[in-house]
Amino acid sequence: MDSSRPKASDELVHVVWASHILSYMNPYTIIASDRPSNLQSKQEVNDDDGSDFDDGPNHDFSSIDNEPLTDNSEVLRQKFLDCICELLAHTKGGKTVTATALREKEDEVEVDIARNNGFNAKDEAYLGSLKRFLAMQDDNVSRQALAEYSHKFLRDTIAYTSERVDSQAEAVAKLLKRSPYRPSRHSGSGGYTQDACLLGCCSAAQEPAFTKTQNLLEEFLNFDFYRSMFSTARDRDETRCKIVELAAGIAHSQQAIQATQGALDSMIPSVDPHKAIQKWRILARPVTCLRILSQIARLLPNFQVVTFISMSPPAPLKLQTSQIPTIQEAWKRLGLPSGPNGDIPPNLARKDGRFRRECGYSLFTHCEIQLLTRHEAEPSLAPTLAYFGCSKKACFLCESFLALSPLKVRTRGRHGECHPQWAVQPCNSESAKRRLKSLCKTIKQKIRARLEPRHNPPPVAIHQSSAVSELKSSDMRELTRQSRNRELANREGQGLRERRQILSVGPPEIWYRDLRTLCVMCQTPCARRCTRCLATWYCSQRCQSLDWPAHKLLCSRYRKFLDTCPSKDYGLGIWFQRDTCRPKLIWAPILCLSQGFHHADFDHFLGHNNGVRFTIPFAENKRRGLELDHYLTIWYCDRDEIPNKSILAAVEACHGMTVPYNFRGHYVVMRGQHGSCTGTADHEFPDITLADFRHTLDWFSTGSVFAVKISCPLEQSIYGRELFTAVDVDPDFPSTSEVSPLSVALGLPIMVCQLEQDDLDQTGKTPQEASVEEQTRMNPYARVLMTDIDMESENWGKAPQFWDIDGTILLQREDREDLDLACARHLCRYCLDVLKPLFERAVSGEISRQNVLEQITPKKAIAWKPVDSSTGVVDIDKPRPRRGFVARMGSARWEYLKQGSRVLEVTDKIFREMGWLDC
Incomplete structure (x- = not known):
């Protein structure tokens, strides 16, 4: 056994x-x-006795200790x-x-x-109802429908948790048992009154807390009858719901708690009011949890669409x-x-x-x-x-x-x-x-x-x-205000992007006088500073939220850290430690040698014995097409084999960004250029900003190259994909690949990479349907690119017999540089439309092999113009307009273009005087 x-x-x-x-x-x-x-x-409060219950007035209604809640x-x-x-x-x-x-x-x-x-079937059914309850918090759902379903679901929840509710009710009854009860003869009109229902989904007049306390005490005084054999199941369900709802109304807010304490002191003075209220809060758990869930779902709309995976x-x-x-x-x-x-x-x-x-x-x-x-x-x-x-x-x-x-x-x-x-x-x-x-x-x-x-x-x-615990009322008001402001900012930002197309197409070029006027994420002008660190700029709440996962790593520390500068001979930098998951702000001493060159001392951060130090200065953010108005310099050491955790964590915290390879050892980033001579524009090391932090993370993540995906006919028909698509991949894209012999002969060595086939259902298909699908998976471009052009080969003019890369493929340059979409499309169409028919004629003996080889030259391929088979018109690729660059006015690029413009003006003037332009 x-x-x-x-x-x-x-x-x-x-x-x-x-x-x-x-x-x-x-x-x-x-x-x-x-x-x-x-x-x-x-x-939180305990689900047992009250030994850990805090007597402080605001303790149980605080959402967080030191800072207000935000939607993040x-x-x-x-x-x-x-x-x-x-x-x-x-x-x-x-x-x-x-x-x-x-x-x-x-x-x-x-x-x-x-x-x-x-979980069992009952639990799965309850999860389905909970999913619908969260979806009902959508603003498009009518208030009446929301209120009806919410109150029904509350009763279902109390029934679902009946065993736990009954156990806690028994504990409350035991606490109150044999305690002298002095019912109040006045209405308690000075108590706290709630004008909203328990779940906050509709308006309903609520009894004062004093009255609710008296009603709840009377329910527990009759608790023995509630459990007796004389009460029906329906009576027990009704009593259970009444007890939970009364307890929730009493323990809903701090004002209600204070009113309840006064009522308990007068009606059952022998019972500790703190302990009784604590147990009532536990009893009200079904109401409290549903109220919190509904509030969060209304504040965070993506939480209205929930998939539960049990x-x-x-x-x-x-x-x-x-x-x-x-x-x-x-x-x-x-x-x-x-x-x-x-x-x-x-x-x-x-x-x-x-x-x-x-x-x-x-x-x-x-x-x-x-x-x-x-x-x-x-x-x-x-x-x-x-x-x-x-x-x-x-x-x-x-x-x-x-x-x-x-x-x-x-x-x-x-x-x-x-x-x-x-x-x-x-x-x-x-x-x-x-x-x-x-x-x-x-x-x-x-x-x-x-x-x-x-x-x-x-x-x-x-x-x-x-x-x-409940969400604090002041936090709820602030969250609601933030939610409305966020929606307004998103609408304004979307309109701005649609007008200027800054994220998709963009203008041909953007000139700026001060880099701080541009959004650090999308380079939109008229950006505003982060109000917390004052060291980076955003155009909208959307751009700020995109940068927040990485920006928050240093934002709260930045301004206070600026006040800790030891002296003017120190520069502020960012230290990416290899053993921690969070970068760190540092003060690095700046040394000036006798020759007038400046350099920073990083022995404390990079170590004394880590081999030769390297520097990487850069003044361009390639990911965002941005020319900086200053240099940033990265210091690191060789002979360190330990991967850097802080770079990986900071980069991958950003949506859609990864590091192209493992950075090993410690890294330090400073503002300025290493070795600059005194008197030059870059001879100092100014304090680094958190906008520079974003440019640095973009530098660490810019390791991808453009490749071209060619979709097979099956994928085009099912998913509506385009035949040729530009994609962004890692230089070391993991795939089975072969270098195309034709592309080598045409002067642009390209690797044909295999992609995983789509998970299409193969079951229930006839042999004829399977045969048709197999044919639609065939990729003619993949086969023609791999045509054998070795004159001594017996397989000349054909794809290799062992060739098994089919379906959708990826084309990538052998030198791991960017592959232009128009160039790849032109090369592939030349191979399929021009060379493939020639190979077939040569194999059949109509023409010689030498005649085919004469057409496999870069000059012939460039001169060829594709013709649309349906119209007979030459098909000229019109490249999609893209933003060329974002550069500073007065930069070298600016002066160069100004000089070129002046030359053209002089040339036009001479031509007009000679009368050539009138011809």
């Missing part, structure tokens, strides 16, 4: 042993000094994930603990969902009999400290039977680990936010294992309890073994700390569940 089960790796077995031993000694791993700062977010804030996305988890964890206990991860796109979001025990948990794992030793043997094999005679602590020795029995229990993969293993196995599915939402805080083993992952995923908190029935699947990969080994070391450190209690403070128990 043991041999039929999958065998756990030795590293996982050791983790199971060690975690059982730790749980016998004390399963909690967090000491008391850790509790205030590290364990629980200030945005991660807090909104974290709350979105946490709310989904809390709704899906509809029962108490570990079985329905749920975790979520987010992949955000421009028009939609995808949410991966994992649960300890998986994951199936792996089957439980069991240790084989041979992997379950005695507790004494496990202690010894783990290398834990023993007594003088090899003894283990007596209290553990007495638990040998329990140890062997519990080591044979099933091991489950927690939901956080399910998400992590999925994202590591398929990097393309990695979340855009390095955060896992969860209905509970992470356990000790999950928290420690997540910290060892390169994804560096955060969670909503940790409770620190060690759950020994824990597993990772698959556990036999080298990466998993390495991390399990490190995890085992961490557990053994905790065990050793238990053996020396005098030197280590005792661990404490931490509540595992918490409730997501």
